[in-house]
Amino acid sequence: MKRILGWAMALLMCTSFAAAAAEPxxxxxxxxxxxxxxxxxxxxxxxxxxxxxxxxxxxxxxxxxxxxxxxxxxxxxxxxxxxxxxxxxxxxxxxxxxxxxxxxxxxxxxxxxxxxxxxxxxxxxxxxxxxxxxxxxxxxxxxxxxxxxxxxxxxxxxxxxxxxxxxxxxxxxxxxxxxxxxxxxxxxxxxxxxxxxxxxxxxxxxxxxxxxxxxxxxxxxxxxxxxxxxxxxxxxxxxxxxxxxxxxxxxxxxxxxxxxxxxxxxxxxxxxxxxxFHKTELSAQTIVQKAEKAGLSPDADAVQAEMILLPNDTQTDALTYTAQDDALLVDAGAGDPLLLEVPQDTVPTGAAQAEPKEDGHPVPGTTEKAFWIGAGVVGGLVVLVAGLSYRRARIRKRRRISWMQRR
Missing domain, CATH: 3.40.710.10 (DD-peptidase/beta-lactamase superfamily)
Incomplete structure (x- = not known):
């Protein structure tokens, strides 16, 4: 029993010493x-x-x-x-x-x-x-x-x-x-x-x-x-x-x-x-994932791995991440949070993509084709509306002539 108490006291003293050593x-x-x-x-x-x-x-x-x-x-x-x-x-x-x-x-x-x-x-x-x-x-x-x-x-x-x-x-x-x-x-x-x-x-x-x-x-x-x-x-x-x-x-x-x-x-x-403190690394994949979760839109191809210093009793899974403008605040629980600049994706989701070019000129069959298809659709609608209007006008004219003859 005394031996067990001795071990417990030694363990407690070591824990207390470690905690004290970690103090700033x-x-x-x-x-x-x-x-x-x-x-x-x-x-x-x-x-x-x-x-x-x-x-x-x-x-x-x-x-x-x-x-x-x-x-x-x-x-x-x-x-x-x-x-x-x-x-x-x-x-x-x-x-x-x-x-x-x-x-x-x-x-x-x-x-x-x-x-x-x-x-x-x-x-x-x-x-x-x-x-x-x-x-x-x-x-x-x-x-x-x-x-x-x-x-x-x-x-x-x-x-x-x-x-x-x-x-x-x-x-x-x-x-x-x-x-x-x-x-x-x-x-x-x-x-x-x-x-x-x-x-x-x-x-x-x-x-x-x-x-x-x-x-x-x-x-x-x-x-x-x-x-x-x-x-x-x-x-x-x-x-x-x-x-x-x-x-x-x-x-x-x-x-x-x-x-x-x-x-x-x-x-x-x-x-x-x-x-x-000990040195470790945040992978680019981790930074992208945490940035997205924090509400940022990182450019995954531009993000690079980053070195970070963590307290000896802290691992990367204990870190907290917060968005600040276009940066990510990484809090290790000691010292000030590390501010990571995160390259942002400048093309919003669903935005129009740049037209393909060849030798500096638009590739035929892309933007021009889309333009003429659109123009054809609009033109067809115009002709249809004009035809309907003409037909209605002719019907009204015939009815008016028929009514005049009956009188």
Missing amino acids: PVLQSRQAVLYCAENGQVLFDQEMDTPAHPASITKLMTALLVLESGIDLDQTVTVSHDAVYSIERGSTHIALDEGEQVTLEQMMYAMLLTSANDAANVLAEAVDGTQQAFAKHMTERAKELGCRHTNFVNAHGLDDRLHYTTAYDMACITRELLQYDTFLTIAGTQVYTMPPTNKQSEPRSFWNKQNILNPQSEYYDPSAIAGKNGYTSQAGHTLVTVARRDGVTLIAVVLGDDKTGKLVDTTALFAYGYDQ
């Missing part, structure tokens, strides 16, 4: 999100749509526009007066001088590794001519990427009342940036040395400030592939980190944290995402 982490950051880069799935949300000052994680958007512009990073540019003197002197910089000759690649390393604000200004001017034009470009591009509450007024992230974003929006920006191998190469570099220039006789070395990417740090994560940190008095500590394990790329964003908390929180987010 408790963070000290004000805003946070854990986001899957492969499908846009949100696994964890803590005020992710609340606008906040981003500090230097802004530079991820700057890097994206530089890479999207297609500008040659080997190009040499001259540092302008405004690039040097428009930033606060107490902020992070690499002591660029007005008139200094530098390459855009050097500025990318300086901006992403050591978070140099003057380097960000140089890059902004190289892409759009002025810092103001570049800031407008940043905001416009953010909207195109699906960012919901973002407005940028500079390329570096120093505090401004009108410079803000959200944890979710930063995840969307980072997701787009991951398409560029150049970004991953730079962001994953531990140290970069910039050679002397026409204004500086000594080389300058830039060290990667991302503890999670540093093998010497207690917070090192070997699956981390990129990151960017930030800090200002108004923003607090901010951090965007990307990790990749077994074909799943997760983006962790924390805003309004402290120096150590951003690392603890990020580690907890990755542990939650990778330990408590």
Whole structure:
């Protein structure tokens, strides 16, 4: 009896531990999100749509526009007066001088590794001519990427009342940036040395400030592939980190944290995402069936299979599906529902089909034939009605003549 009770207690403890392990982490950051880069799935949300000052994680958007512009990073540019003197002197910089000759690649390393604000200004001017034009470009591009509450007024992230974003929006920006191998190469570099220039006789070395990417740090994560940190008095500590394990790329964003908390929180987010979720696939056939059941009209030939992350104790048969415009919301019971864009069948049921064509001309015997058949039917009816009318008129005339003769 005691043995049975012992087994029962052990089973209860294991069940309780499993339930506790599946609980989302408790963070000290004000805003946070854990986001899957492969499908846009949100696994964890803590005020992710609340606008906040981003500090230097802004530079991820700057890097994206530089890479999207297609500008040659080997190009040499001259540092302008405004690039040097428009930033606060107490902020992070690499002591660029007005008139200094530098390459855009050097500025990318300086901006992403050591978070140099003057380097960000140089890059902004190289892409759009002025810092103001570049800031407008940043905001416009953010909207195109699906960012919901973002407005940028500079390329570096120093505090401004009108410079803000959200944890979710930063995840969307980072997701787009991951398409560029150049970004991953730079962001994953531990140290970069910039050679002397026409204004500086000594080389300058830039060290990667991302503890999670540093093998010497207690917070090192070997699956981390990129990151960017930030800090200002108004923003607090901010951090965007990307990790990749077994074909799943997760983006962790924390805003309004402290120096150590951003690392603890990020580690907890990755542990939650990778330990408590498993990867599976929704087949194209399943998506079509669920979309039809939800009231959509999917184009079965255009729908493709989709990867989804599910809690470890959840299988695909437990998912719920809801239509939202031309999309399908897939709810796994944890995190936010996954929004699947479902290609719609644009030809309504019973609609007239396009006439067959040969060499750009209608095939004889299709539309033309139908037209003449229709015309013949209508013509026949007209002749019949006219004949009946004529006959009636003749009968009436005969009757009238007969009546006149009888009188």
